[in-house]
Amino acid sequence: RGVSSIMLEDLFQSTTSVSLLVAIVGLLVLHLLYSSFSSYNERREPPGPKPLPLLGNLLQVDLKRLDSCLCELSKTYGPVFTVYFGLKKVVVLAGHGTVKQALVNHAEEFGDREVTPIFYDFNQGHGIIFSNGDTWKEMRRFALTTMRDFGMGKRITEGKIIEECHYLIEQFEEYEGKAFNNTQSISYASSNIISAIMFGKRFEYKDPVFQAMVERDHDTIRLTGSASILLYNMFPWLRPFLKNWRDIMKNVEGNKQDLRSLIAELKETLNPEMCRCFVDAFLTRQRDLEESEIKDSLYQDDNLLYSVMNLFAAGTDTTGSTLQWCLLLMAKYPHFQDQVQEELSRVVGSRQIRVEDRKNLPFTDAVIHESQRLANIVPMAIPHKTSRDVTFQGYFIKGGTTVFPLLTSVLYDESEWESPHTFNPSHFLDEDGKFIRRDAFMPFSAGRRACLGESLARMELFLFFTSLLQRFRFTPPPGVTEDDLDLTPVVGFTFTPTPHELCAVSRH
Numbered sequence: 001r002g003v004s005s006i007m008l009e010d011l012f013q014s015t016t017s018v019s020l021l022v023a024i025v026g027l028l029v030l031h032l033l034y035s036s037f038s039s040y041n042e043r044r045e046p047p048g049p050k051p052l053p054l055l056g057n058l059l060q061v062d063l064k065r066l067d068s069c070l071c072e073l074s075k076t077y078g079p080v081f082t083v084y085f086g087l088k089k090v091v092v093l094a095g096h097g098t099v100k101q102a103l104v105n106h107a108e109e110f111g112d113r114e115v116t117p118i119f120y121d122f123n124q125g126h127g128i129i130f131s132n133g134d135t136w137k138e139m140r141r142f143a144l145t146t147m148r149d150f151g152m153g154k155r156i157t158e159g160k161i162i163e164e165c166h167y168l169i170e171q172f173e174e175y176e177g178k179a180f181n182n183t184q185s186i187s188y189a190s191s192n193i194i195s196a197i198m199f200g201k202r203f204e205y206k207d208p209v210f211q212a213m214v215e216r217d218h219d220t221i222r223l224t225g226s227a228s229i230l231l232y233n234m235f236p237w238l239r240p241f242l243k244n245w246r247d248i249m250k251n252v253e254g255n256k257q258d259l260r261s262l263i264a265e266l267k268e269t270l271n272p273e274m275c276r277c278f279v280d281a282f283l284t285r286q287r288d289l290e291e292s293e294i295k296d297s298l299y300q301d302d303n304l305l306y307s308v309m310n311l312f313a314a315g316t317d318t319t320g321s322t323l324q325w326c327l328l329l330m331a332k333y334p335h336f337q338d339q340v341q342e343e344l345s346r347v348v349g350s351r352q353i354r355v356e357d358r359k360n361l362p363f364t365d366a367v368i369h370e371s372q373r374l375a376n377i378v379p380m381a382i383p384h385k386t387s388r389d390v391t392f393q394g395y396f397i398k399g400g401t402t403v404f405p406l407l408t409s410v411l412y413d414e415s416e417w418e419s420p421h422t423f424n425p426s427h428f429l430d431e432d433g434k435f436i437r438r439d440a441f442m443p444f445s446a447g448r449r450a451c452l453g454e455s456l457a458r459m460e461l462f463l464f465f466t467s468l469l470q471r472f473r474f475t476p477p478p479g480v481t482e483d484d485l486d487l488t489p490v491v492g493f494t495f496t497p498t499p500h501e502l503c504a505v506s507r508h
Contacts (some may be wrong), residue, residue: 007386022346034346043396046091048082049073056084061353062225064491067379067408070094074409080393086234090383090402094409096416096440102167102392103405104445110392111448114383114402116233118224118245122252127306128452129314129382138298139307144452146281147311158355160196161460164189165467171205172452172472172504179501182327186464187214187320193460194315194453197310199262200277213258216251217313223248259308265315311453318377319457322498325375326368326465329423331474331502332485336425340364341507344470353466355459361466362435366428368461374423374487377494378410380460381445416440472504 024449049057061069061083074081074094083090093099102110113119119130128139151157172182181448185205191214192202203210218421223229228244239245266279275281286299290325330337341364344353358365381404388399397403417427417440430436444451451457476485489495 027209038140044394046080046082046395046397047077048084049077051084053178053245054086056086056088056234058085063230067092067406070404070406071409071412074406074476080395080493085230088234088402090404091386091397091453092131092404092406093426094406096410096413096442098393099407099410099442100439100446101417102403103384103445103449104478106390106392107447109386109388109392110288110384110403111404112385112387113449114385116383118229118233118248119237121245121249123306123310124302126300126302127310127421129310135303137296139303140452142282142285143278143311144305146278147453147456149281150278157193157197157459159201161193161463162352162467164192164202165464167192167205168464169467169471172468175504177503177505179503181499181501182504183320183499184211185324187218187316189464190320190323190460191312191316193319193456194312196277197315197456198278198312199266200280209258213255213312214316216255217316220248221252221313222496224492225491225493243247253450255309255312256305259305259312263304263308278311279304282307299398303305314451314467315453315456318451319460321377321494322372322375322457322461324497325377325466326371326461327468327474327502328485328487328497329371329374330367330469332482333423334475334482334488335366336423337469337474340367340469344391344466348466348470353463353470355462357466359461362429362433363425364466364469365435365462366425368465369428369438369441370423370425372461373411373417373427373441375443375489376408376411377443377496378445379406379495381405381407382449384449405445407445410440413440468504471507473507475503475505477503478500 049060051057052059060073070083070092071094073083073105074092079098081092081094085091093102113130113136114130115130117150123130125131128133128136128143131139151160156352168185171185171189188203188205188210191210195210196202205211223244226236226244228242229248232238232242232245263279266277267283270280270283272284272287275284282299282304286297286304288297289297330340340363343361347360348357384403384405386397386399386401386403390397390399410416414420416438418424419427428436428438428441444454444457476482485500486498488498490498
């Protein structure tokens with residue numbers, strides 16, 4: 001019996017040891033599985049439609065109206081999703097909450113610029129809009145400081161805009177109420193405001209060099225949004241076969257040549273004691289750094305040329321296009337035009353409108369904001385890139401990933417706007433008719449890459465629009481009804497109105 005007892009005890013101990021071993025192994029397996037699952041969860045990438053080899057999701061999108069297609073895909077895949085343009089992986093951000101969270105709350109991670117092949121062709125990594133790192137930081141900081149020094153958003157610029165309003169009104173009056181296309185006149189007027197800051201002067205509307213520069217910029221911005229250039233960004237080897245690419249580069253070279261001439265003229269007459277403009281400020285800084293024998297300075301000729309190119313193009317195109325949309329919408333919805341003009345007559349009368357009048361013109365301000373919202377002129381912003389790995393809304397997004405903040409989905413967000421696809425100024429008015437700011441109003445984008453000329457653009461839009469509405473009534477051409485006026489945009493890199501004519505009928 002003693003032997004049996006010992007054997008049973010040994011057996012019990014060995015069984016216990018095996019059980020313990022099994023338990024330990026089981027716990028290790030569970031731990032490894034949990035770790036793998038957690039790691040998978042942490043690295044769970046945004047969903048999206050299944051890509052085809054080489055083509056990615058190209059067959060599932062319409063490159064001629066990409067923003068609308070991506071909005072539709074977000075309804076299936078959610079506010080953060082992945083699409084492949086060829087082999088290029090892109091994460092799309094949709095809806096006000098998501099775009100704001102990324103660009104504002106995660107400004108650092110989502111703050112780099114995606115420099116596509118066409119953007120590199122434009123600027124070679126120099127300048128402000130299509131650069132990253134130290135170049136971008138220093139050039140943006142310098143541009144913001146200098147433009148503020150020259151009155152961006154201040155009284156001095158207000159005077160320049162008011163002066164330009166008079167020239168634009170004169171242009172409109174020449175047509176004596178007959179129908180005309182206002183695109184060129186408006187473009188020249190808005191371009192002259194940024195020109196005054198860049199070069200310290202305005203240009204005559206008939207100046208052939210000025211006309212050519214403005215026209216080239218419009219053409220380039222339109223072609224940059226074309227399907228063939230989107231394909232070039234995905235498959236750079238296509239470049240030799242693309243007429244649009246050749247046309248763009250011809251425009252870019254033409255404007256570089258004209259801008260170099262303007263810069264050279266300013267350099268010849270530079271007086272550091274009397275700074276006239278942005279170019280002067282840059283040249284003075286450049287000279288001071290050279291005298292201090294500071295090496296590796298970013299204040300080089302290329303950064304000057306491309307910064308001026310960036311600011312001239314952006315300051316010409318976006319404000320001009322928005323003002324065209326404003327006037328077209330007034331002609332299409334005359335009852336809103338009536339309300340704007342009644343408010344202007346009651347509050348301002350016939351005297352010169354000033355920026356300070358804005359607070360007493362809530363309906364007019366609401367109309368301008370609603371025009372910007374509906375026009376949606378930069379539908380996908382300019383593409384961003386993640387600066388490092390980031391986990392966002394539960395998804396892992398690798399550093400260096402291209403990101404599209406879909407501004408269409410913000411400005412037309414059905415959870416933010418009562419009637420997102422309708423022109424409705426009451427979006428910006430409370431029950432008492434007072435102007436209200438809306439968080440989802442994001443036409444200038446947001447975060448580190450928000451439009452640096454926003455305060456200038458807002459001032460221009462207000463003064464140009466009110467001055468024109470004070471003087472003229474805008475109507476469709478004879479034989480054309482309000483219903484006939486087409487709000488379908490011409491799709492380029494920005495959205496501009498379809499070519500059209502309006503009558504500017506004098507109110508006096």
